Amino acid sequence: MTNLTINGRSLASDSPPDTPLLWVLREELRMTGTRFGCGLGVCGACTVHINGQAVRSCQVKLEQVGTGAITTIEGLHPSNAHPVQKAWIEIQVPQCGYCQSGQIMQAASLLAQNPSPSDKQIQEAMNGNLCRCATYPRIAGAVKRAAQMMKEKKNA
Amino acid sequence: MPDELLPNAGRRSFLVRSTTMAGAGFLSIALPPALGGSDAEAAISATPAYTPSIWFTITPDGVTTMHIVKAEMGQHIGTAFAQIIAEELEVPWEKVRLDMPLESNENFGIYGLAYTVNSGSVTTEFDRLSRAGALGRMVLVEAGAKLLGAKLANCHASAGRVIDKASKRSVGYGDILQKVKLEKSFSYPNDFKAVKLKARSEYKIIGKSVPALDIPAKTNGSAKYAMDVFLPNMAYGALAIPRTRHMSKVLSVDDSAAKSIPGYLKSVVIADHMNKCMGWVVALAETYPAALAASKALIIETDPGPYGNLSLADIKAEFAELLDKPEEAANWVLEGDVEGSMTGADKTLDVEYSSDMICHAFMEPINCTVMQAADGSWHVHVGTQSTSFARMTLTAYLSMVTGRKQEELSVFVHQYLVGGGFGGKQDYDDVLAAAYCAHELGRPVKFIQSRESQFAISHPRTPTLHRLKAGIEDGKLTAMSHDMVSGWMGPRFAVGKKFNNGTDWLQLDSWDDKKQDIDQWSVGGSDHWYHVPNHRVRAWNSDRTTWAIQASALRTVSNSYNMFVVESFMDEAAHAAGRDPLEFRLSMLNGKGGNRGIPNTGYAPGTPSDYYLDQIWISLPWPTDKSWPEYESGTVGGALRLANCLRVAAGKAGWGSKKLPKGTGMGLAVSSAEERQSPTWVAGVAEVTVDTTTGVYKINKLTIAMDMGIAINPENVKAQIMGSALWGAGQVLSERLDFENGLLTQSNFHEYKPVRQVDVPEFDIELIQSGRHPMGVGEPASTIVAPAVANAIFAACGARVRHMPITPEAVLEALKAAKA
Known part of the structure; x- marks a missing residue:
């Protein structure tokens, strides 16, 4: 055990x-x-x-x-209260949704380590996560939005 | 067992009385009291739910639940359908919910065929769902007026309430249901025909980008795909990769090594009735890792069958031979005199195009869980594009397995979210394998394809070979000949499949007597909307290829290769004619003759559009006369709408005006996928930079303009366009499957390469909402990217690549050829 x-x-x-x-x-x-x-x-x-x-x-x-x-x-966060989940819903990222748990966990880990990643850093950090519906543009957008939300929360 | 896993066919069937089963075409409001039956039914009947049509139920708490028979596989179809119904029904959006009806023999009679395909869901259901919503509203307004003691003429509905204009009093739908017994029934289709729909200018929910109802569950892990089901005493199954894709035969299985794996139960050679699952051996175990390890430990002796030595090179050789045998061709398009006008042309162009195999590679590997219940009924848990075909196919199979008559078998299919479909979740071999294992083991079995077995048994898009000729006179394209050969997927789908009433569901003849027996799923897209006075398309079937690779439909089906060919070729013709590719295209997109579109026929019988739509797509058995409401055909406006999209895309991209650095070029493409009868008009411009020393190219920007008529949910439409365009990018950049000695050889995502985050270009998307009948948006944009990129590569450096995917090596080779 x-x-x-x-x-x-x-x-x-x-x-x-x-x-x-x-x-x-x-x-x-x-x-x-x-x-x-x-x-x-x-x-x-x-x-x-x-x-x-x-x-x-x-x-x-x-x-x-x-x-x-x-x-x-x-x-x-079970009720979608984590900033990455919030951003994912706000930007309406998922299509079929199957890869999104992995995308979200990858993004959350990126932002925990780098609260304001550049476009290139987002691209590199998220490149290992395939999405066959190719929601990539919205994934990148949602990572930026989550970073912004986290900053706002910190400054609040 | 959790409630959600119990059959609920009985419940639904008494909430909704539909005699469409008997063919009379009649729907009625079935309201509960005193229907008797079981306790469960009595409990439900105490709730005065209101189900005026099969598509939704309103409960006294004011919640409206939409019953969605289409597969939810990334397109947010439930949300779109709910928007359409809610608009006419006038229910508040925040009280809208979705569910997915169980597929059973009984529910099939009510809902009709549950099948999600051809980007057809909104197109075929928009009118009917609108009318169903409006009828529901009518009944509620009448009942509300009575309750308020108001004149009917003074009452209207808004956001779930009936409002009396005179007294300014109102009553909620929920309250109405608690107080009034609603019994009004409607005849179908006549009442559907008579109902007055809203003017499109009055829309409040349609055209609004409401958040998709299925999204929140997809961000916290609570979304349920078929793999997430657990049944009591369930075992797991993993497939040993078969010796060939099709037609191998298992001679013996030695599982002595597998026996040392803890949890291993047994291995099962799947009975290959119906020529599916041929050569399949499934290892069963208490856990999936044990089943997977056991599947690899099996020593299987196989007769490889007729395709054991067949490779892609052989298929390509056969294609080339077939194209030299005109007597074996079938005509798809035959306008004017192609041979004659070629002879008279000032200039001719004679080129060959080809495309490789690709596969769906959905993120959710195919999986299916099957249980035989204590009462003998079979329960299938699966995410599929057609629960109906899954049920019918399994019923036929189980009849062969058990020796019992089909009508004695009771099969229920529980639908789940689909983790990507793209045309690839409609073959049901997984369903048969899981059911056979459950039958052999006497326990429920969860069967999961590993990624490796998923690639090995994928249903690829056929490879293709094309020969095209252009005749150019006075700078005009006067003749075009397109010969193509591929594996035809239609026959594989059609053979042995019949509707419950015994009729074939796909016929290989066509609606136009100029055309010959042909598989329209293999040639569609070649019948483009350009006005070319002499135009011929001929097609050859390489039947061996069809079966050996198990060719299937893949996102936009034949458009996915034909638009690459047609639109690259149009570019070549423009350059040969010495004209600008934009101006050249626009001059031929003139909406003349057959390219004007068909006005106001909808999908009525007796028009080309009913070719198979009324047999396959729709989810109700239509009456065979012409009595149902006609609605606008998606073809209205014809090629002129396509020309409009092209002007918009070219304008936005800065065609002919934007200064581009050396090595960068723009390419155009248009498409009207999916079928000639169901076009979504789309045009795109790719801006591409080519490194002429390595041949590596990068897509910088995609500008896309689409006229889909009405965008039910504009932001979602944009998401669908971006996603499908990137799908198109993958098939030109990097996706290809190999076939060697009877087996598809790519094994995982390190070898088969869809696009990733780094491949994403800049996007500029324009929705042209012409107000016409809404058309599908999940696929068409995928067809324009490959040709637009090919044309941009040519514009950037003069390399014309006529094979898809376009590799850097091919670019270098084409460069060399251009300089020679």
Whole structure:
């Protein structure tokens, strides 16, 4: 049994230690907001945070998590109150929506580390996240909008 | 089991009484009391919900729930339909909700065919949904007037209330439902025909960019895709990648290595009735990682079948041979005398175009969960473009598997959000495989394609080869000949498929007697809207290709390659004629003859537009006479609307006026995808910079103008245009699939490359709201990018590349050829 801290809660997994975190989250713990896209770390749909850092959960084995604090899309804010979620809704980013949990987690991690990224930095940070509906222009716009919201909140 | 997973066919069927099943075409308001039945029905019947048509229900809390039978796969169709209904019904937008009806044999009789395809949802449903909303409002206003003791003539509805002008008193829809028993029924289609609709100038919700109702669940992880379902005692299935894409046969399976994987249950060779899932072996286990590991540990002996040695090079060779056999061609367009006018031309152009295979590569790999319930009924949980075809296909398959008659089988399909469709979620092989596994295991099975197996069993767009000739006289294009060969997807879809009433749902004949038996899904787009007096399009079918690669529909279907070919060729013809590509195009987009469009026929029978629309697209069995309300055809205005889009796009982009640095050029393209009968008019300008030393090119800017008639939700229309344009960018920049020894060879996104964030150009999008009948917007813009880019590359450096995708190597080669 492996103990995990997910979204501030202590949870335990019975999966074998080499199981990709993605499948533990989705199919064992039934936190299905994290999506399976490629299983190879090349699409970004399964992005979660470990200690605030965006990682591809399909590439992280259960045994590698250790005491790391995991945040999934469900933990970012369940009622969409995180600035990135707010910006995503305001700019109406999602189309089919399947990749968006990963996009949002990637963006949230970027902004936590760099509160005012340039266009180029946004492009680079988000380039590993595929969106087949190609909502890219609105993703980039929403990252900027979220950065602005975070600044406003800080200054308020 | 959670409530949402229980069949609710019974509930819906008594809320809505529809005799369309019996063919009489009649809808009535079915109101609850004393209908008897089970406790559950009694509980529901205590709620005076109002369902005046199958498309929505109003409950006493004032909430209106729209029942959406179209797949929600990124286009926000539920929101668009809700806007259309809410507009005429006059319900407050904040009290609008969506649900997706269960697909069952019974509900099929009520809702008709649930199928989302051809960018046709808004186009085909706009009129009917408007009328349904208006009828609902009529009944509520009547009831409200009575309740208020007011004269009907003084009453109107607004934002969920009936208002008496004279007394200034009002009553809410919810209150009306609690106090009045509504029993009025309407005959269909006659009452639908008679109802008075709003003038378009009165629209308050249509044309407003209300936020999409499906978005908030997509930003906090709560959105439900089929993969998110959990059923009691469920096992998992993973596919061992078959030896070939199609027609291989499993001889033996050795699972001794798989047996050492904890949780492994068994492996199942999927019964390949209906020629689907051929050569498929699914490993079953208690968890998905175990199933996936087991699928890789199986040692499978296979007879590779007839396509085991077939590769893309063989297909290309066959294409070239076929084009030399005119006796095997079928005519698609035949205007004037092409051969004769070529002979008389001052100048001719003779070129060859081709395109590679690409695939849908949706972010959500295909997955399906199937359970046989204790009562013997089958429950399918899937995100699909057609729950109806999923149900029909599975019913036929299960009949073969179990030896029971189809009518003894009860199959329910639960629809989920679809994580990208693009034409690729309408083959149901996953449904059959999951059901077969559930049958063999005696437990519910969640079947998930890994990305690798997803690529291996994808349903690609066919490769194509085209030969085109132009005859130019006095600077005019007087003759155009377009010969094309590809795998025809139509026959693969049509074979053995019939509607419940026994009629074929796709016929390979056509509405125009000049045309011959042909698959219109493979040639569409070549029948462009330019006035060319002598015009011929011939097509060849490489049947072997169709089956070997399992060719299918992919976003705009044949337009996706034909517009690249036609619009690149028009550019070549303009240059050959010594004319500006804009002026050359405009001179031929004159709306003359067949290019004027067909006025006011809608999708009525007996017109070209009903070719298959009334058989496939619509979600109700239409009456076979001409008694339903006619509505405006999307073709009204014809080529003149396309010319208008082109002028707007060219003007906005600065065609002919903007100073461009050396190595940068602009290219034009127009398109009227999806079908000749259902055009959305769109034009675009690409601005591209080419590095002539490496051949690498960059799309700097895309300017797009689209006339879709009415934009139901303008901001969403813009999002759809941007997304589809970037789809088009992917197919010219980087997407291609290979086929080697019977197998599609790309395995994951490191080898198959859709566009990413860094590829995004600047956008300038203009919506031309002409006020005409609303047309689909999710696909057409994807067709103009490849040709506009090809033409821009030519303008930038003189390299004419006639193959898609356009690689840097091809640009360099074309440069060399241009200099030679």
